Amino acid sequence: MNLKSRVSAIAFAVGTVVSFSAQAEDVVHFYNWSDYIDEATLPNFEEETGISVVYDVFDSNEVLEAKLLSGQSGFDLVVPTNDFLGKQIQAGAFMPLDREQLPNWSNLDPQMMAQLETVDPGNQYAVPYMWGTTGIGINEDKVKAALGEDAPINSWSLVFEKEYLEKLESCGVVALDAPTEVMSSAMNYLGLDPNSTDRDDIQQATDLLLDIRPHYRYFHSSKYINDLANGDICVVIGWSGDIAQAAARAEEADNGVNVSYIIPKEGALMWFDMLAIPRDAKNPEGAHTLINYLMRPEVTADITNYVWYANANPASMPMVDPEVANDESIFPTPEVREKLWLPKVLDQRTTRTITRSWNKIKTGQ
């Protein structure tokens, strides 16, 4: 290689790097839950704004949290659930949102924003993306075949009482691998404070779950969507929208499986998945633009129609399909809303106690 060609090669290399980083200005790295956005949302955003989105997905808050706490997540926009968000705010994982860049903020439900101040005082760091509940998904025909017509499908006792589980075991009972959510639901069923950090309360819930553990097939937070849709399992403690998606998939496949989601009469855990910008984000402006776009009523409505999760954007409701908007398992009635509870931020010791109990429940050790 002579000098001239060497120089031009270097110039070319530098040029590529420069143009690459110039492009990087307009890239937003978005890390969201799996199966959690309308297929058209991001392409439309890219076309409208010229900002390209690198989209990646996770299926547990813990995985997201580990990336955030490493201090170099590499993402510009992430979607933690409210209780995890609270902890991560305390650790200093996010940058405050600039409301000047978020004119669509005015679309958000003020009552829900007030509720969210328990984890994010002043709503400084995050806005709600979607919300849902942790309840029970069932394959109605199989459950009725096992338990008869008067099966208690509207109660937590379906998944926490031995007499029913013994009969349901053969068609497949599973639960989320989300220790805090399942334990919290068990405490609620026992008539305890679902957010209790009292060791005795946690122990009571653990004893209940240990007792019924042999009847559960597995604990996993995403596998159940397909299994429920295929008829491989018949009862699951799971997330509202995921179970609605399972129902939709079964309907599409026309395989004779009828899936429904139930918010038990005793109440259920309610959660918000929140849009937040990591402290080390490389493109906070782009992330703000994307958040603002996602808060547009028509965009929010499209996502809700696609993923079957409720939103905190009342302005979007006229555009939500009646089939979804009128589904009380997705948008619960005010009476049911009364019975929903929001998880609190847990201290380190309680987290460890719950994880240890969960381990004992899952493995018998």
Added chain:
Amino acid sequence: MKKVTERLKQHAEHGKRWVIALPMIWLLLFFALPFLIVIKIAFAESALAIPPYTELVTMAGDALDLHLYFGNFSFIAEDSLYLNAYLNSIKMAAISTALCLLIGYPMAYHIARAKPERQSILLLLILLPSWTSFLIRIYAWIGILKSNGVLNNSLLWLGLIDEPLAILNTNLAVYIGIVYAYLPFMVLPLYANLVKHDYSLIEASQDLGARRFTSFWQITFPLSRNGMIAGSMLVFIPVVGEYVIPELLGGSSSIVIGKVLWQEFFNNRDWPLASSLALIMLVLLMIPIHLFRKFQDKEWEDAK
């Protein structure tokens, strides 16, 4: 003339150093450095911060403070969960290694005895599956083993069973997955060993009246000991820390160290405890590696 050979020698010395430097740099970058970081975190305390643990060394005014925390290790010693997880992982690795050896030995033997032109085809067949992503192949096993899957549906169709067999999410599924995934690591070193055997030894034994099995057992089998040990190490060591296969194919009741590590790291956001667990696992794995080296050294001595 003498000068030339001397210079060549010098060159060779120089080259040797370079050749050794490459793997040393590799080891330094991808083993020693990460290992030091793990040690560092293992002696820290977990904290709500970024990163979520305390610093080992801090400057307080003019004093350098070294804060070593041993609580993680005493915590691991106190709770039987961790010991059980280690024992279970070792058991899982031992059984898988034995199964791989049982299945892999005849395969390697057959390949080594095949005609040379067929050998490369057979070896290719062993390697071919690994051209597909490991993760995808494990997911494929879910499709095969599940109650609604290929295996159960075929058995039901053939009328061999009336009800689907529950294989997925059991230990059986984990063993199937591990043996399937790690078999090439057993077959290849065994083949490399077996193919070098001097066939005239077998002929000699047969001339002396030994039956085929006797000559195999008396000659081939002892000679292939190094291949068996190498293959077993290549299977045993990674399987002890295996996380993906038990997670995807195993039931919730199988507890292995890989999963416990995950829980400590992710569920409890306790990086220091997770690092301590990893450190202990590494020390445990040093034992078989050390034994293997000693054994190899002895072989070298004997060979001389």
